[in-house]
Amino acid sequence: MDGLILRAAQVGVTVKRDVSGKTLTSFKSGGKVKYLFLPRSVKELKRTIELLASCDVSCKIVGGGSNLLLPDEGYAGALVKLTRLSGIGVCDGEITADAGVKLPRLAKLAAENGLSGLEFACGIPAEVGGATVNNAGAFGQMLSDVLKEVVVLSKDGRIKILSAARLGFGWHASSFPEGCVVLCVKFRLQKDDPVAIESRMRQMTERRRLTQPREPSAGSVFRRANGVPAAVFVEKTGLKGLKIGGAELSTKHCNFIVNKGGAATEDFFRVAETVRKKVADDFGVLLQYEVERICSPKSN
Structure with missing residues (x-):
């Protein structure tokens, strides 16, 4: 063995x-x-x-x-x-969720309890831990808008509580201490009518359905450049629909690369690099990746 x-x-x-x-x-x-x-x-x-x-x-x-x-x-x-770390609880207008809780489940629980502030998360296919580190968001809102504190496992093996103010949140970014692991997150929300909350969630879900691809993707490919959404530059390149192997620059939203069937990771990055070069050549802007690429270590 x-x-x-x-x-x-x-x-x-x-x-x-x-x-x-x-x-x-x-x-x-x-x-x-x-x-x-x-x-x-x-x-x-x-x-x-x-x-x-x-x-x-x-x-x-x-x-x-x-x-x-x-x-x-x-x-x-x-x-x-961390998917199996999935505990979640509600108390006095706050929700505490473990790292493995999926954001749609978090948003649904908030709505059921008449707590507003997480409606935007109802369609984000992420888990609380990674979403917090990346400060996930949609429709102009981010997790940091409603985040109170984060419990982490530090590099030295100690459990620490970090306030939101210490975490340097920005647009889809944060400054967590190196080597720490998010264990759970506490969100502070506002009381509201559950019917009104669920109505807003349905509207956001429909908007997402109309504007984002349904095929497998890794979410937004590129970060904003100087405050401008990457899609503004990509749209102007005329590369929508570019396909290499099984990867295609989405025709529905050009900051998504979708898997049309059997795509390799290398296919994804060949499409992405073609887009980056075209944007750099046309506009003098070098787009930065929002997706994370893991490289393999040497065999153990």
Whole structure:
């Protein structure tokens, strides 16, 4: 038996071997991940991190994989996925949600309890941990608008509470301390009529349906440039519909690259780099990626 798998069993942590990357990201590309750890509690997460460090295995903490791309050749280290940390609770106008809670579930619970402020999150296919680090948002609103505090596991293994003011939130960005892992997040919301909240959510869902592609994607490809949405530049390149392999620059929203079937991660970046070069040549603007590309470490 694989030595790491055996040690994981001995210390009581959950791990899978050779998991297809296509099942772990919303773009549905990537080769096999050598080890996938799925901690069910903070205690198990800490044991997992300690185990990987003791075995000198490279690891990456991931959430829902909605803004993430894995290498086609596979990932030779370990991914630690927080999906099973999924507790959630409501108290006195605040919601506390674990890192693995999906944003649509969070928005739905808020609406059911007559709490407003998270309507925009109802259609974002992400989990609370990764979405908080990336300060996910839609329709001009971001998680930081309603975020009170974050509980993290620090690099030295201690649990800390960080106020929103300490986290340097910006447009789809934050300044979390290096090496820390989001465990749970507390949101402060406003009381409102549940019917009115659900009406706004339906409107946002419909707007998303009309303006964003339905095919598998990794969400927004590029960040704003000097405060201007990347799509403003991309639209003017005339590259909508550009297809390389199975990846296509969406004809519905040009800051999305969609998987039309069997796309490789390399297909995605060939399309993206073609767009970046055209925007740079035409407008003198070098677009920066919003998606995260994970590179594989050396085999362990």
